[in-house]
Amino acid sequence: MFPLKYFTGLCLLLFPLLGSGQVQTGLQHSCLQAQVDSLAQAEPYVAVVYDFLKNYADTLKSLKGTELRKRLAYDGVEVEQGGFDRVHLIDEHTSITFLRAKGLYGVRIRKGAFPILEAKFPSSCQLLTGKTLPALEKELLEGVQGFRYQPRLDVPYPESGLTALPAKGYYVLKGNAYHLESIRSDIYLEKRKGSSFVPVFSEEHLNESIGNLLVCEDTPADVELHLVIRQYGFKKNEVTLKMKDWIAYCRSQGCTFYWGVEALEPMAMKASVFIVNEVLSYDHVMSVEVPYTVFTDPEAMVQGDVNIFIPTHNITTLFQEYDESN
DSSP, rough: OOGGGBBOOOOOOOOOOOSSSSOOOGGGHHHHHHHHHHHHTTTTTTHHHHHHHHHHHHHTOOOOOOHHHHHHHHHTTTEEEOGGGGGOOOOTTTTEEHHHHEEEEEEEETTTTEEEEEEEEEEEHHHTTTOOOOHHHHHHHHHHHHOOOOOOOOOOGGGGGGGEEETTTTEEEOOEEEEEEEEEEEEEEEEOOGGOEEEEEEEGHHHHHHHHHHOTTSSSOOOOEEEEEEEEGGGGEEEEEEHHHHHHHHHHTTTTTEEEEEOOOSEEEEEEEEEEETTTTTEEEEEEEEGGGGTTTTTTTEEEEEEEEEEHHHHHHHHHHHHTTT
């Protein structure tokens, strides 16, 4: 049974069947889809887990006995009650709940008190997407090179959500910290005429401006990024693109940006950027060098070096080692 402390409380009353067309069976049943659609509004991971379950159940259909057990063990999928061979029993009286713990997702599907499927599995990007690491890397390379950020004419930064800074007319949109308080996702804003807010970008506010450049695609600057993308097997690719395109592309994949200063050197700032996908449990970890001339020279370029699709639990270990050594 699942430990009760891990449940997110995502339990719903049973939903009626929707529509008058042909009723889907098994994990495709409309009663489950209706519940998932509602739950996913508050917890986006629910839709990802549900899609995984549907695809995974299809994968297991041809496996029996020892082959099935080996596949489940290889994928780290632990069936605690019921089984994938019971999903044909799903009907309009079936309910579904989800759990989320560190490095783990799970599901409980029941018809009344009868367990159809209770299972837990790693929150692994490769497992959840059904894609190999080389396939994910290829997809990112193709996506980045073909992506163009579409500027928004009016970015809404409501003043009620901002914290005023000591300097008059400057504010911070507080984000979160990532493992360390010095690794953050804050955005710094300047109030302009007409009560609009724009991300700060000036030499007078060096740290705040470079931070905005690294985590915010709305920065009023058109800076280029030369990026070395490191892949599995010591492969690497080099691409040059706009900082805005890189940030916007990663955001389109569900990622959040965090950054922290590594060193302030005479001609440039060195920083670390963590691009985190919490739902698929991976990080892109990027080291950057930002020349101070980005504020005055249109030809100035940020140099970046990124390792992609690092499992989040590996990042956690990295920060634990950092804490222990300081």
